[in-house]
Amino acid sequence: MRSEPAFPAPGAPDGGDPRESSLAVKILVAGGFGVGKTTLVGAVSEIRPLRTEAMLTEKSIGVDDTSAVEGKTTTTVAMDFGRITLPTGLVLYLFGTPGQDRFWFMWDELAQGALGAVVLVDTRRLADCFASVDYFERRGLPFIVAVNVFDGAKRYAPDQIRAALDLDDDVPVIMSDVRTRDSAKQVLITLVEHVLMATSRRG
DSSP, X not given: OOOOOXXXXXXXXXXXXXXXXXXXXXXXXXXXXXXXXXXXXXXXXXXXOEEEEEEOOXXXXXXXXXXXXXXXXXXXXXXXXXXXXXXXXXXXXXXXXOOSGGGGGGHHHHHTTEEEEEEEXXXXXXGGGHHHHHHHHHHXXXXXXXXXXXXXXXXXXXXXXXXXXXOOTTXXXXXEOTTSHHHHHHHHHHHHHHHHHHHHXXX
């Protein structure tokens, strides 16, 4: 885990929203193209999410694999941003990363100061998340894997997903439907709990 400390929530405690905690952390939401990163951020954010999306055009043909997401018409080109306050008062700032290879140069910038990450997985395109898993393993950043259960997709047990991705035993793998606020929120709670456990083990 990176050594950067959690940063204070803007406007708190000096004149900001009194409901906001003075403790805030940065979380990344990563995964392949069309896996649901923008949907997750939008489902849980208590503010209007910031989105940097562009329309898919004929230039993306042969570059972006839309075989399992034929209805997708836009793509994130920089990041998604949202915020959620957990029942504990902890404020999470969510940064959704772009999924396509050609935008990966932005990941290092987005990862600065992050406390942990969610890797979203689509079982129909499991290989698309390998790069995200490798990235966070190399950086030593705690992460969890959340399987976004798409309608009509074959269901697999968490242990099968763990084996397919060659994950360490301590990396949580959970099933989710990030279209719903409760499910998306549980993904983030699971990540925070995992980060706390990882921090406890390390010191």
